Amino acid sequence: MIHQARTHPPSAGLAPLPLFSRQDWCWEWTRSYTGDSTPIESSETLLFQGPLDTGALRDTLAEIGTRHEALRLHLVAAAGPDPSAAWPGQALRPEPGPLDTVRVAPQERVAEVTRVLSRPLDLTDRMTRTTLVRTAEEEHVLVAQFHHLIFDRTSHLLFRELLAHGYQERVSPGHGIAKRRTEHASYTGLISGEHTPEVRSAVRGRAATLAGELRAYGAADPLAGDAGAVVAGAEFGSVPLTLTAERTRLLLRRSRAERVTLHTVLLAALGHAVATEYERDRLVCSVYTHGRTSASARETLGLFSTVVPVPVDTEFRSLSVFVKAVHGSVRRASDRADLPFSEVASRVLDRPPGDGAYYRSALAHLELRLSGVTGWLPEEPDRPLPLPPGLTVTPQGLDPDHPFPVFAGPEQALACASTLFADLDMADGALTGSLWYENHYHDAGRAARVGEIFMHFIERLIEEDTQ
Numbered sequence: 001m002i003h004q005a006r007t008h009p010p011s012a013g014l015a016p017l018p019l020f021s022r023q024d025w026c027w028e029w030t031r032s033y034t035g036d037s038t039p040i041e042s043s044e045t046l047l048f049q050g051p052l053d054t055g056a057l058r059d060t061l062a063e064i065g066t067r068h069e070a071l072r073l074h075l076v077a078a079a080g081p082d083p084s085a086a087w088p089g090q091a092l093r094p095e096p097g098p099l100d101t102v103r104v105a106p107q108e109r110v111a112e113v114t115r116v117l118s119r120p121l122d123l124t125d126r127m128t129r130t131t132l133v134r135t136a137e138e139e140h141v142l143v144a145q146f147h148h149l150i151f152d153r154t155s156h157l158l159f160r161e162l163l164a165h166g167y168q169e170r171v172s173p174g175h176g177i178a179k180r181r182t183e184h185a186s187y188t189g190l191i192s193g194e195h196t197p198e199v200r201s202a203v204r205g206r207a208a209t210l211a212g213e214l215r216a217y218g219a220a221d222p223l224a225g226d227a228g229a230v231v232a233g234a235e236f237g238s239v240p241l242t243l244t245a246e247r248t249r250l251l252l253r254r255s256r257a258e259r260v261t262l263h264t265v266l267l268a269a270l271g272h273a274v275a276t277e278y279e280r281d282r283l284v285c286s287v288y289t290h291g292r293t294s295a296s297a298r299e300t301l302g303l304f305s306t307v308v309p310v311p312v313d314t315e316f317r318s319l320s321v322f323v324k325a326v327h328g329s330v331r332r333a334s335d336r337a338d339l340p341f342s343e344v345a346s347r348v349l350d351r352p353p354g355d356g357a358y359y360r361s362a363l364a365h366l367e368l369r370l371s372g373v374t375g376w377l378p379e380e381p382d383r384p385l386p387l388p389p390g391l392t393v394t395p396q397g398l399d400p401d402h403p404f405p406v407f408a409g410p411e412q413a414l415a416c417a418s419t420l421f422a423d424l425d426m427a428d429g430a431l432t433g434s435l436w437y438e439n440h441y442h443d444a445g446r447a448a449r450v451g452e453i454f455m456h457f458i459e460r461l462i463e464e465d466t467q
Helices: 021-030 054-067 106-118 153-171 187-193 197-216 245-258 262-278 319-334 341-348 410-417 444-466
Strands: 041-049 073-075 090-092 099-103 128-136 139-147 236-240 282-289 306-313 366-371 392-395 420-427 430-438
Touching (some): 041 106, 041 153, 054 153, 197 306, 236 444, 245 262, 245 319, 245 444, 262 282, 262 306, 262 319, 262 366, 262 444, 282 319, 306 319, 306 341, 430 444
Parallel strands (some): 099 128, 282 366
Antiparallel strands (some): 073 090, 128 139, 236 430, 282 306
16 A cells, blocks of 8 residues: 555644643653654554444444544644654644545555554654555555554553444444543543643642652662763563462452452552662552543543652561552552653753753653553453454554664663663463563672562561461
């Protein structure tokens, strides 16, 4: 297929919009890399098998784009090759974007989908693009690309539901599809509401208070390492963090007994391990929160998830008291999801030269990302969707191979390198994952010991519960 350049349509408004509080961290993260680095995009790649009404699919996508404003946002000016460029502003397109179509032979499906995904978005047009790849009469792949500035993990699940329900309603009206319980919110309305003088004044005060607390917990004092060896292209090593299904079941049981989430227990174990190895009695941990603080926000496509810093006191008398204290710290941090990341970071750290960016972990010694479980319950990311008989949809999870992005400057590279990153997933009843560390900054032996102390902490929790 030949993609022809389009002239951009006018925006549906006059004044460019500022950043949403939940977009702030992602903008800082985006511009922490050079302009020619791999863009921070996300995608939905859905394989439809069976009779597909492409007109109904196109109309459904158009309705979703019309109703959910995030899908019509665009940057009013290009970010440009300079990663320290100021926020250019964002505005709404009056109409949703088109559905591009392309036909290829069945054996070319993966190659074509990968080619589509490899084309970066033009953020001055829209921060999303949809393409339908047809490989046979009853085989199509929908490729929906989104920039992370307007999309998060919850949006992916919601997008699938909206797509299936909207399509079903078009081809089989009134076919028992329940209406959503709450109306979605206006994404631009949420953005505008944050920028009244009264709200801005309150945010500045709360950000200053949090910044003072983070300084007291060592946010400006990174973990010990070889800062002089850090390079612009990070290289990571890893330590496995894996539990069997049985040990995972017992850990879930202990977390339920303590009335804390599995996320809290893992953060407590990791925080204890890092503090023990690096001889610190206080840490700042970075975690992700869904950021949807109202019922209407939970029905809205857009970037709401955000990175929040969690101050943790790592000295404790009992495991039970410690995990409950960490749980309280996480809850308090989640209540601060509306504080823009840069608003806090600028009060703890000097802004990098040339209005440079704060890397997303700049305030943290440890970052934890947990997927596959909410609270104590395993998630079902690929749950069946309500589609007409004979039509199935299967997420494909295809991603092009991209090189690791290059940091815009030494400050961003060092902020990433000095942080330890734990990435864990619950699948088939078992926890698997790794502790990642930057090879030039961190000593591999120390990282391995962190992993050992983490596993020992987990075993102590389980043993206490089974005695």
